[in-house]
Amino acid sequence: MTDTPLPHSSRDAHDIAHLQLVPRKHVGRKVFAAIVLFLVALLIRAFVVGQIEWPVVGQFLFAPVIIQGIWNTLLMTVAAMSLGIALGVLIAIMRISGNPVLEYIALVYVWIFRGAPALLQLLLWFNLALIFPTMGIPGLFEFNTVEVMTPFIAAMLGLGIQQGAYTSEVVRSGLLSVDAGQYEAARTIGMTGMQTLRRIVLPQAMRVMVPPVGNEVISMVKLTSLASVIQYSEILHNAQVIYYANTRVLELLMVASFWYLAIVTVLSLIQSRIERYYARGTRGRTTI
Amino acid sequence: MTSEILVKAVDVCKRFGTFKALHEVGLEVRKGEVSCIIGPSGSGKSTLLRCINLLERIDSGAIWANGELIGYRRDGNKLYELSDVEIARQRRSIGMVFQRFNLFPHKTALENVIEGPVQVLGESAKAAREHAMELLKRVGLADKAGNYPAELSGGQQQRVAIARAMGMRPSLILFDEPTSALDPELVAEVLDVMNDLAASGMTMIVVTHEMGFARNVSNTVAFMDGGRLIEHGPSARVLTQPDNPRTADFLKAVQR
Numbered sequence: 001m002t003d004t005p006l007p008h009s010s011r012d013a014h015d016i017a018h019l020q021l022v023p024r025k026h027v028g029r030k031v032f033a034a035i036v037l038f039l040v041a042l043l044i045r046a047f048v049v050g051q052i053e054w055p056v057v058g059q060f061l062f063a064p065v066i067i068q069g070i071w072n073t074l075l076m077t078v079a080a081m082s083l084g085i086a087l088g089v090l091i092a093i094m095r096i097s098g099n100p101v102l103e104y105i106a107l108v109y110v111w112i113f114r115g116a117p118a119l120l121q122l123l124l125w126f127n128l129a130l131i132f133p134t135m136g137i138p139g140l141f142e143f144n145t146v147e148v149m150t151p152f153i154a155a156m157l158g159l160g161i162q163q164g165a166y167t168s169e170v171v172r173s174g175l176l177s178v179d180a181g182q183y184e185a186a187r188t189i190g191m192t193g194m195q196t197l198r199r200i201v202l203p204q205a206m207r208v209m210v211p212p213v214g215n216e217v218i219s220m221v222k223l224t225s226l227a228s229v230i231q232y233s234e235i236l237h238n239a240q241v242i243y244y245a246n247t248r249v250l251e252l253l254m255v256a257s258f259w260y261l262a263i264v265t266v267l268s269l270i271q272s273r274i275e276r277y278y279a280r281g282t283r284g285r286t287t288i
Numbered sequence: 289m290t291s292e293i294l295v296k297a298v299d300v301c302k303r304f305g306t307f308k309a310l311h312e313v314g315l316e317v318r319k320g321e322v323s324c325i326i327g328p329s330g331s332g333k334s335t336l337l338r339c340i341n342l343l344e345r346i347d348s349g350a351i352w353a354n355g356e357l358i359g360y361r362r363d364g365n366k367l368y369e370l371s372d373v374e375i376a377r378q379r380r381s382i383g384m385v386f387q388r389f390n391l392f393p394h395k396t397a398l399e400n401v402i403e404g405p406v407q408v409l410g411e412s413a414k415a416a417r418e419h420a421m422e423l424l425k426r427v428g429l430a431d432k433a434g435n436y437p438a439e440l441s442g443g444q445q446q447r448v449a450i451a452r453a454m455g456m457r458p459s460l461i462l463f464d465e466p467t468s469a470l471d472p473e474l475v476a477e478v479l480d481v482m483n484d485l486a487a488s489g490m491t492m493i494v495v496t497h498e499m500g501f502a503r504n505v506s507n508t509v510a511f512m513d514g515g516r517l518i519e520h521g522p523s524a525r526v527l528t529q530p531d532n533p534r535t536a537d538f539l540k541a542v543q544r
Contacts (some may be wrong), residue, residue: 086516152325161400189404190380191458193372201392257393280436 038054052251056251061258068239070259076155076224077236081217083160088167093197095172113165122158125149126230127243155227163220170212174205207278214271216265225260235259291319291345293352294460295340295452296490300349302335309335310354312318317457317508322492324502324523327512328538333495336512337462340493341382354381354459382460383453387468389445391437397424398433401455409456410453414457423451427481443474447481454485461485463494499542503527511535 006014031071048054059067094106113121129145136142178201187198239252295317302310310332317323338344340351341361350367350541357422358378360367370378391400401420405411411419424430427447437445446466454460465483467475479501486492486505496502502509502523508521511528512533518532530536 179389179390180387181386182392185384185392186388187343187376188341188379188382188384189452190408191404192376192377195376195407199403200392206391207394278394 009042047134052250053248054251056248057254057258060239060248060252060255063242065238066244066255069233069235070263072232073221073224073234073259074263076152076159076227076232077217077221079152080155080159080163080224081088081220083217084163084167084220085213087161087164089202091164091168092171092175095168097173110165110168113162116162118159118162118223119229122155122226122230125158126151126154128154143240151227151230151232154230155224159220159223159227163216165216167216169215170209170216171205174209175201177208178204190212198207203278205267207275210271210275214267214274217265217271221263221267222260283287291321293317294321294354295493296318296339296352297336299400299468300336300339300345300351301347302332302339302344303347310339313512313515313517315520317460317491317493319491320489321508322486322494322506323510323520324506325493325495325510326499326502327499327518328539331512332431332466332515333512335519337464337493337495338383338405340377340462341384343384351408353378359538374542377407378424380404380456381457381459383456385446385449385453385461385466385467389437389442389449391445391449391452393414393437396434396436397429397451400437400448404452404456408456412468420451420455423454423543424483425449428477441474442470443477446470446478448488449543450478450481450485451493454490455464460491460493463492463496465497467498472502499527511538 004016007016016028070161077256091106091109094102097103116124126149128149132145135145135148175197182200182204186200191199224232224234225236227234229238233241235256239256243249243252291500293316293439295315297315300310300313301308308505313332313336315323317510323355327338335344340353340358345359345380347543356378357367359370361370361374362368378466391397392403395403397431397522398417398420401423402413402416403418405419406413407430419432421430424433427450429444429447429451431449432440432444437448440448448460451468463482467478475498479498481503482494483505494501494506508520509523511518511526511530511532513534518534519530521531526535527539530539
């Protein structure tokens with residue numbers, strides 16, 4: 001009997017109103033958690049008894065070559081993502097500038113650099129010397145493409161430029177999410193278009209942009225592993241160098257996995273802090 | 289009233305696609321005058337207001353404010369469109385208060401007020417802050433200076449918006465239905481601030497449905513209908529003995 005009808009006397013109603021409230025038990029959640037924990041335990045056991053020598057993993061976890069790889073991975077993530085965000089903001093502003101020339105340039109940029117696989121773009125930049133042996137402005141300066149297009153530069157350009165195409169769409173949706181009244185209010189206090197973007201619109205768009213951009217940073221950490229193909233010595237490349245020598249393939253892949261996961265974990269924590277900063281002045285989060 | 293003319297519109301036309309929003313509208317507002325624009329929805333009141341500070345571009349006609357032709361520069365017998373920067377400069381001295389407040393949600397009440405003075409007028413942060421606190425005190429919100437707009441009621445937000453407009457030390461403030469988005473019990477606090485502003489000699493053009501404000505505070509009332517300015521005169525006369533039968537019909541409808 002779950003139905004409690006309206007009592008006839010106000011005294012009864014008063015009694016009911018003062019009964020103790022018992023929260024829902026959520027039995028289902030507890031059962032589900034137990035099942036998940038059991039499955040995780042099985043998985044861990046499988047890896048422990050499997051054909052992998054954990055002491056070797058431990059031995060290489062902090063090897064200098066691996067640590068060097070971590071730094072290079074972080075460096076490439078920062079370099080490529082900075083280039084990507086700078087290009088993304090620029091392209092997004094061009095898209096909404098109202099200037100048809102800029103709009104078409106932006107459209108073609110996104111079309112081309114979103115259209116080709118990242119790995120292919122890395123290879124193209126790295127081998128640019130095959131098309132243009134020398135680059136420069138005639139009479140001013142000139143250099144050999146091979147010397148400039150190091151693995152670092154090639155990877156940064158390849159990853160950063162294709163990232164710019166994706167990030168521009170994130171930035172554009174952020175700009176569109178800001179109410180037209182904000183642009184108007186900024187205009188009425190005498191702001192120019194650029195001031196309006198910088199002071200009023202972009203800071204508000206950030207709130208919408210941070211989660212997807214954070215997502216892209218995390219995805220960039222892993223995309224940098226593509227640079228191993230063009231001899232950039234990041235985590236995966238250095239792990240491979242070691243296992244070509246000692247044939248401990250799986251152990252070193254475990255080392256690499258550990259570090260990627262560690263970096264991504266730290267970045268996720270930073271992301272949630274940034275989200276909280278840009279959510280100031282708005283109402284809190286929601287659950288369904 | 290014999291003071292100088294601050295706003296003058298001549299034969300202003302504005303089209304949205306095939307819809308004629310303004311049809312040869314003329315208007316004169318003198319310095320220190322409070323002018324209400326009344327009329328049914330879609331009559332072009334807000335459009336006229338938005339043309340004065342160039343949120344909308346006019347198709348023909350001319351508008352002067354503060355002695356300058358708005359949006360164009362005359363050279364010989366041609367009018368050349370001004371640049372983004374020049375238009376921004378013209379807007380500095382024309383404040384605007386919106387129906388939906390449009391406060392900057394990522395800035396506190398105080399930051400909303402000092403944004404223009406610091407970023408646009410180049411005032412020092414300290415001077416702008418002092419002036420802003422004075423203004424917030426004047427609209428009765430000194431204690432809310434550190435609050436974000438989402439933490440304020442509609443009436444409080446609109447009062448901050450008025451303080452923001454005044455922060456630019458404008459010679460004219462445009463009000464676009466400033467009380468229409470407010471809960472009924474919050475209308476009075478905003479009208480009080482506007483009364484106070486009118487008493488201080490601020491030139492105001494107010495698009496409104498508040499007949500009490502039009503009657504008691506404004507000097508002149510303009511009635512618009514179908515994109516035309518039907519009549520414009522001293523508020524007492526227009527509201528009690530209008531020349532035009534359409535004005536009379538409208539007043540009868542709103543003053544049931």
